[in-house]
Amino acid sequence: MAIPSGATGKEPFLPRTLTVLREGYDGGTFFKDLAAGLTVGIVALPLAMAFAIASGTTPERGLFTAIVAGFLISLLGGSRYQIGGPTGAFVIIIFNVIMKHGYDGLVVTTLLAGAMLLVFGLCRFGALIKYIPYPVTTGFTAGIAVLIFSQQVKDFLGLSMQSVPPDFFEKWQAYIHNAATFDPATCGIAFLALGAIILTRKTIPRIPGPVVGVVLASLTVWALGLDVETIGSRFGGIPTELPTFTLPTVTLERVRQLLPDAMTIALLAGIESLLSCVVADGMTGDKHNSNVELAAQGAANIASVMFGGIPATGAIARTVTNIRSGGRTPVAGMIHAAVLVGFILYLAPLASFIPLASLAAVLMVVAWDMSEMHKFLRLLHAPKSDVLVMCLTFALTVVIDLTVAVYVGVMLASLLFMRRMSEVTQICTCLDGEATKVQGRETAELDVPEGVKVYEIDGPFFFGVADRFQNVLAALDRQPEVFILRMRKVSTLDSTAVNALEVFWRKCRSDGTQLLLSGVRETMRTTLRRMGTLSLIGEGNICENIDAALARAGQVLAERREAEDRPQ
Known part of the structure; x- marks a missing residue:
């Protein structure tokens, strides 16, 4: 269906008769x-x-x-x-x-x-x-x-x-x-x-x-x-x-x-x-x-x-x-x-x-x-x-x-539209520096250290995708020490998706995995802050880009190695 012109809501709220007469009749x-x-x-x-x-x-x-x-x-x-x-x-x-x-x-x-x-x-x-x-x-x-x-x-x-x-x-x-x-x-x-x-x-x-x-x-x-x-x-x-x-x-x-x-x-x-x-x-x-x-x-x-x-x-x-x-x-x-x-x-x-x-x-x-x-x-x-x-x-x-x-x-x-939109959103992973296809989409190669897994959500993250997001992550054969979730291509985020993120964060915490978010847009960061999700994950675990996230992952791994080497 065609989108009506004049539907932006920015025009003066005046009958056309009045504007026509002002122009001259x-x-x-x-x-x-x-x-x-x-x-x-x-x-x-x-x-x-x-x-x-x-x-x-x-x-x-x-x-x-x-x-x-x-x-x-x-x-x-x-x-x-x-x-x-x-x-x-x-x-x-x-x-x-x-x-x-x-x-x-x-x-x-x-x-x-x-x-x-x-x-x-x-x-x-x-x-x-x-x-x-x-x-x-x-x-x-x-x-x-x-x-x-x-x-x-x-x-x-x-x-x-x-x-x-x-x-x-x-x-x-x-x-x-x-x-x-x-x-x-x-x-x-x-x-x-x-x-x-x-x-x-x-x-x-x-x-x-x-x-x-x-x-x-x-x-x-x-x-x-x-x-x-x-x-x-x-x-x-x-x-x-x-x-x-x-x-x-x-x-x-x-x-x-x-x-x-x-x-x-x-x-x-x-x-x-x-x-x-x-x-x-x-x-x-x-x-x-x-x-x-x-x-x-x-x-x-x-x-x-x-x-x-x-x-x-x-x-x-x-x-x-x-x-x-x-x-x-x-x-x-x-x-x-x-x-x-x-x-x-x-x-x-x-x-x-x-x-x-x-x-x-x-x-x-x-x-x-x-x-x-x-x-x-x-x-x-x-x-x-x-x-x-x-x-x-x-x-x-x-x-x-x-x-x-x-x-x-x-x-x-x-x-049906929501189903189509959920199919448009892809969940991709990149493991150990090798480009890998998940859900039919290939991510760029990344230098991912051992013990770190990187997943990316490409498309709207809403209730039609949240369940699939949880299913994909639940199917992981083993939990990494650090999990990076890239969100640079996420255009929208609803409350169901936020809840799915919190559920996944709790699973990561129980498994001893550190969750990092990468490339979160400012509007979505505001939503996460208002809903209290940022306080759960931690402001320091929200990274501007993948490089910052990998650097943060390296810091987490180093801290854990240091703790393991420290005499009991």
Whole structure:
């Protein structure tokens, strides 16, 4: 996964809107933003409603989200070009939360997620996004795509089903069982919209395909008088008034129930919003501030559900549309929100004529784009551990739950990474002046006197290596009089490794062996001092380099010989 630019934590904590206005904002820039905002607003209209319907709620909640969250993400965010709103990444988890806890449960979940994002941003955790492994994001994104596609089959084919089972396999069994109930008119409208979207994207990519598909399908239904399900027939249309502020009720028990889902929403919002910023930076050469962006995402999600919306994040497709349409500043994103306000106030009745089959077609295209099939197939040729992480994350997302998939995927990837890191660290020895290979690495020749053994740790010394360190040293055929442990190539040292050193020191002391450390870096020396290890080993036994360590070894040997020769 790419590391977001602007994630160093050293940038001023200011919204990009403020920095842009300080640089100067003229009429020419405004008209470019106006054109881009109008275009993105038109594109966002069907997507916002489609994502809300797929999430198990009503279409106006998607519009409210695009208005409130979209405006705040642009106003407060750390990118010049980011467009925020409901996205496909949230569809499945929103659907599951609503199924289990209702919309009120979703409100509390999103408030918690928003608070987490605010904390992440204010604590300057923006750079942490790079620690989410690429196979994990690829696996759960592809899994979400499969689930979104599966959810749309009923509306796409017009199946006569009272409800759709939430479980993946049960869902497809129900589809197969009710396949004979498909509606030809609904199928025809769905394929018309799908064909229009694909054809528009291939021939006139500057025109938003989803808008063409939805408009063409709606006109066809109206002109032919087809009896297909529409937004009006299922939901009674959408309100012609803007949402009002509602303060939710939050209890400790509710927080405990919903915290895992809130963490998943916060994680997904952070990943998708910062990846969207990275895409925008790559297209424009700009540099976003990831910490400001995370804080803005948090504030936007809190406000969204307080005004009747659903979770939101940066939307890659709409952000790219904004850039290609000539958007120059965050004002374009605010205009996009204003366009949606105008639609609700003046054109809301038209939404009643939109066939649900056309929105299903839009979401099927979204699912295909999300799957990024070429990337998924390409990763199948990656190292086996990466393939395992991706496939397991994908399978858990589809079969079990997105929350479980993300946590298991990250944990497994972390464990595999630690195993790789432990394999990178080598433990080498040099005996009696002869170069010797241990663990596949050869040390430089040293003039090692008899009775002295030299070992070297090459790489990070952490808990993944500590056990192997103890096993290698325990396998020594005989204990020397002096044992030198070279640490010049140790880049990091954790508490488990320190404990392993102390255990080895006690073994050396019981065997009458003097332990010397060589080439210990200052940062690790500080750690050893704070943990009391230096006082055990002795400051005089910590040597700057191998030459000093060998000289100290010679001194120890001489003292012992002198003691042995001294009359009893």
